[in-house]
Amino acid sequence: MLGLDPNPARLWPRALCQFEGAGTPAFERIGGAEAPPAARAAFAVVLHCTLLIDAVGEQCVAVKPQVACFERLGAPGWAALGEVIVRAHEHGLLVIADGKRGDIDVTASAYAQAFFGTTDTPYGQVEGLGADALTANPLLGVDSLTPLIGEARSHGGGLFVLVRTSNPGAADVQDESLAGEGMVSDRLARIVAELGEPGIGASGLSDVGAVVGATAPDRLAALRSAMPAAIFLLPGIGAQGGRVGDLAAAFAPGPAGGLVSASRSIAHAHDQRGGDPAGAARDQAARLRELAWELGS
């Protein structure tokens, strides 16, 4: 799975060139070279993500846009996120919006509208982003997750709930031992398994998945046994130090049981490997894909 974490200061040169050259109707629509920095940067971000999807889309089943990277460009950034989702869908890719949302029920419903559904207004319905899945933070408990799952499910989509994240700080809370049994992350895994039960399809996999960092391979077996039907979203490969070869336990239910996510190691592969960014990204994505398939088969 291709992570899309566009940093406006590190876009592929071609995304900037096309932009500077421009004169296209789309470029004129945003106001051309006179447009404010946010609009111009958001335009270049869409081009960058499009080039990246063109280059490695065939190696992937899904893209995972990092919502924060779009939010920092304001309203044009949010519009760019919508456009990138459309491009990914045109390539037949699933879109997992990495927003890590989590809030009380009424607010979770609002997030569900923003990412999966629609919002009624006196002026007509407003379409949400049309994502296929969203990452969600379970700290607020079951009632904060059910509105997201309900809306996702009604659109044939799903949720990936944080269980054990890929960062060193994950240890601060998620690895705390509970008085009963296991760690906080084990409790989160039980919540995921319960909420996912009604969403298990013919494949044996559920529409409620789990985010389990590739940087904590020693937790994988226990978490897999607590969540036998969950698709594991496995971030942390590459830039964060996780290795695909350590993830076998995640793929216990078969090749579709795990989604290996890589962002910077693909988008910036040319920094290490040289060559043009698209070619380097394609090679790196192909390499990761092969490794993941070997594990799952």
Place this chain on the structure above:
Amino acid sequence: MLGLDPNPARLWPRALCQFEGAGTPAFERIGGAEAPPAARAAFAVVLHCTLLIDAVGEQCVAVKPQVACFERLGAPGWAALGEVIVRAHEHGLLVIADGKRGDIDVTASAYAQAFFGTTDTPYGQVEGLGADALTANPLLGVDSLTPLIGEARSHGGGLFVLVRTSNPGAADVQDESLAGEGMVSDRLARIVAELGEPGIGASGLSDVGAVVGATAPDRLAALRSAMPAAIFLLPGIGAQGGRVGDLAAAFAPGPAGGLVSASRSIAHAHDQRGGDPAGAARDQAARLRELAWELGS
């Protein structure tokens, strides 16, 4: 503190009337009556929030816009959030963006840019929302919070970290007993106290506050003792069942030690009390303010 959770289907009639009547330059700028539903709804949301701020701003020290309610209107909604923040600042109010963000360090930095800072692009700097504070989710641990605190602090702002939320589901994870001592929420409180230590000002209060639901008054004393310098953001009054009279422990450091947040009970006060929305909202806000000050003094 005034929560701004605008529901496009329940805006004050005057926000809709002004809008329909319009013909103002601002209305024409969005495309007038021919504009798409999202733009028209976002325009009405700004008017609604402006009317609400005009009505009760003097009773408050801060507004707390719920980011989800703006996101569901897409790019125009994000622009509306920016406009509402400007209006609140014009009234001398602090702005606490209720986004409950939480992510790994590089992404937390992107959120910090979106809410507090700026983003460098090849076309110039893009300004963030200019919020004074943000609510943050600590499930990912210390390294997910430090970029947010760093950026907020450099702008004289702060962070409110979820410790014990106001919803029933808070019990599912936050109330779990740890093997060592206390509950998960006590662990979160220790993190808040540690991170807030360097940010304690002359007032004795820190720039790292805590979200502690008004619906769990029995937890207040312990959490206050773990976080003596934290400002408590206390949601859950009114619609969620919390009562101001139960919150004395939160105000131990003085009247500024707690921020009582109310949204729907103010914006929709006229549903129960009758009269015009602005007057009913003003009365309800004044009543809450008096109760809170009595507790703090």
